[in-house]
Amino acid sequence: DAQLTQSPSSLSASVGDRVTITCRASRPINNYLNWYQQKPGKAPRLLIAAASRLQAGVPPRFSGSGSGPDFTLTISNLQPEDFATYYCQQSYTIPPWTFGLGTKVEIK
Amino acid sequence: EEQLVESGGGLIQPGGSLRLSCAVSGLNVRNSYMNWVRQAPGKGLEWVSVIYTDGSPYYADSVKGRFSISRDNSKNTVFFQMSSLRVDDTGVYYCVRDRRPAGIDLWGQGTLVIVS
Numbered sequence: 001d002a003q004l005t006q007s008p009s010s011l012s013a014s015v016g017d018r019v020t021i022t023c024r025a026s027r028p029i030n031n032y033l034n035w036y037q038q039k040p041g042k043a044p045r046l047l048i049a050a051a052s053r054l055q056a057g058v059p060p061r062f063s064g065s066g067s068g069p070d071f072t073l074t075i076s077n078l079q080p081e082d083f084a085t086y087y088c089q090q091s092y093t094i095p096p097w098t099f100g101l102g103t104k105v106e107i108k
Numbered sequence: 109e110e111q112l113v114e115s116g117g118g119l120i121q122p123g124g125s126l127r128l129s130c131a132v133s134g135l136n137v138r139n140s141y142m143n144w145v146r147q148a149p150g151k152g153l154e155w156v157s158v159i160y161t162d163g164s165p166y167y168a169d170s171v172k173g174r175f176s177i178s179r180d181n182s183k184n185t186v187f188f189q190m191s192s193l194r195v196d197d198t199g200v201y202y203c204v205r206d207r208r209p210a211g212i213d214l215w216g217q218g219t220l221v222i223v224s
Contacts, residue, residue, distance in 0.1 A: 032208060043202060043215035043216070044215060049210045049213075050210060050211070055211075089155070089212070091211075092209070094166070095158055095166030095167070096155060096169065097143075097158065097206075098155060099152060099155055100152075102153070
């Protein structure tokens, strides 16, 4: 199994801030690292695939980087609609596949 | 339009069984990695199971031996048979398509399973 250690578990930030969330893989995952945003009562939304590929319709203030074992999701110029919970996920290894435990981004 | 619609959730007693269905439209289940992902109330996402394009099933350790994933290509539907249900199986179950390495780009609306 490739476990994902996501940090921090929560953070408080203000509109306009730059926010960084990290995900560390316990084994090589060949950049099969994805980032999701989830708002209460909704299904998650794919933001970044394969470590750095921004999905269509996702604002460019979201970016992903890293090449293993550490990956990063950065939100520059945080907007009110960005307050949500973010998850990393890998599907490289033979299953079980895994999610990080999540990072809740709250308003300071 | 690609769409996943889950059904079959509900309230069930511990030890009971339930079968979830995922009706798929706009894509072919036999060509996709179809998964079930669950979320306990107030908790994070947990990957539970996948059926590969070749039909091979895989499971999280927490459900191995109790749950079974399958698909009906003629009905373009994915099934999830859950047996020996436990209280900690409670949550919303999402049917999803993983386009690895391009991530889970399609989610159903989720179906709620309550084991109590």
